[in-house]
Amino acid sequence: MTAQTLDGQATAAEIKSDLRTRIAALKGSGHLPGLGTLLVGDDVGSQKYVAGKHRDCAAVGIASIQRELPATASQQQIEDVVTELNEDPACTGYIVQLPLPRGIDANRVLELIDPDKDADGLHPTNLGRLVLGEPAPLPCTPNGVIRLLRRFDVPIDGAEVVVVGRGVTVGRSLPLLLSRRSENATVTQCHTGTRDLAAHLRAADIIVAAAGVPHLVKPEHVKPGAAVLDVGVSRDETGRIVGDVHPGVVEVAGWLSPNPRGVGPMTRAMLLSNVVEAAERAAAQG
Ligand SMILES: Nc1nc2c(c(=O)[nH]1)N[C@@H](CN(C=O)c1ccc(C(=O)N[C@@H](CCC(=O)O)C(=O)O)cc1)CN2
Numbered sequence: 001m002t003a004q005t006l007d008g009q010a011t012a013a014e015i016k017s018d019l020r021t022r023i024a025a026l027k028g029s030g031h032l033p034g035l036g037t038l039l040v041g042d043d044v045g046s047q048k049y050v051a052g053k054h055r056d057c058a059a060v061g062i063a064s065i066q067r068e069l070p071a072t073a074s075q076q077q078i079e080d081v082v083t084e085l086n087e088d089p090a091c092t093g094y095i096v097q098l099p100l101p102r103g104i105d106a107n108r109v110l111e112l113i114d115p116d117k118d119a120d121g122l123h124p125t126n127l128g129r130l131v132l133g134e135p136a137p138l139p140c141t142p143n144g145v146i147r148l149l150r151r152f153d154v155p156i157d158g159a160e161v162v163v164v165g166r167g168v169t170v171g172r173s174l175p176l177l178l179s180r181r182s183e184n185a186t187v188t189q190c191h192t193g194t195r196d197l198a199a200h201l202r203a204a205d206i207i208v209a210a211a212g213v214p215h216l217v218k219p220e221h222v223k224p225g226a227a228v229l230d231v232g233v234s235r236d237e238t239g240r241i242v243g244d245v246h247p248g249v250v251e252v253a254g255w256l257s258p259n260p261r262g263v264g265p266m267t268r269a270m271l272l273s274n275v276v277e278a279a280e281r282a283a284a285q286g
Pocket residue numbers: 045048049052095096097098099120140141169241259260261262263264265267268
């Protein structure tokens with residue numbers, strides 16, 4: 001068996017095309033979307049991701065506001081920029097690129113974001129709304145994973161899903177999303193404390209690998225025909241991406257997300273979608 005490719009690049013392009021139309025419809029409403037980003041430090045991966053977010057904005061017609069601070073920035077300097085973005089009317093939604101440099105209290109920074117401008121869905125109020133089943137911007141990568149599964153008709157209702165990882169951007173919230181009534185999956189969250197990861201993986205209909213451990217999921221861990229999504233990003237000595245999923249999994253899985261061009265572009269598309277939805281909500285309120 002050769003797995004069907006869960007093509008995130010093509011799916012994100014479809015989503016962006018739809019967003020372009022919706023943004024055009026907002027013209028004249030006085031609620032044009034503007035995405036802000038705050039990048040602290042010089043991590044090459046983070047610089048690439050933020051640059052990609054602004055390229056996407058230009059491509060769909062969202063205004064861009066870019067703020068950068070050096071790796072030596074203090075907690076106070078970072079919080080001052082967050083306060084400035086909270087108050088900037090041109091910035092309708094924004095993100096603080098993670099991870100922040102060592103020594104910075106990232107939770108304090110996230111808590112300072114105005115929940116109505118939280119384009120990442122990572123503010124505690126919005127994560128709380130997600131738990132309560134209230135409308136909220138959804139965390140981008142988890143939402144992108146679900147959109148990708150739906151786009152390729154991977155059965156989610158009743159599926160046994162294993163999410164590997166418990167980080168704030170993916171692992172924490174993806175099980176919440178997948179276990180909503182609308183998705184109806186049964187989710188097991190695995191992490192470094194899981195005693196027999198291989199046994200959990202072998203029983204899964206869908207595996208989402210977000211541990212950041214190169215080639216953690218090997219062909220012998222995958223039930224034939226299962227869907228496997230590779231969210232992990234490590235880099236080899238040449239800077240090339242090495243995912244959490246061993247390349248040999250393509251021979252066993254029913255569906256496989258490539259990495260790059262799988263979940264990454266979906267993350268960016270879901271960010272744009274959160275920004276546009278917020279502008280539409282504001283326009284509807286007049
Ligand atoms: N504030 C946030 N920080 C981080 C998030 C997040 O959702 N919000 N997630 C990740 C990084 N991330 C988004 O910011 C992200 C990761 C990957 C991509 C992407 O398009 N990747 C490309 C490959 C790019 C490359 O060559 O390096 C792909 O997969 O095709 C976009 C965004 C951590 N931080």
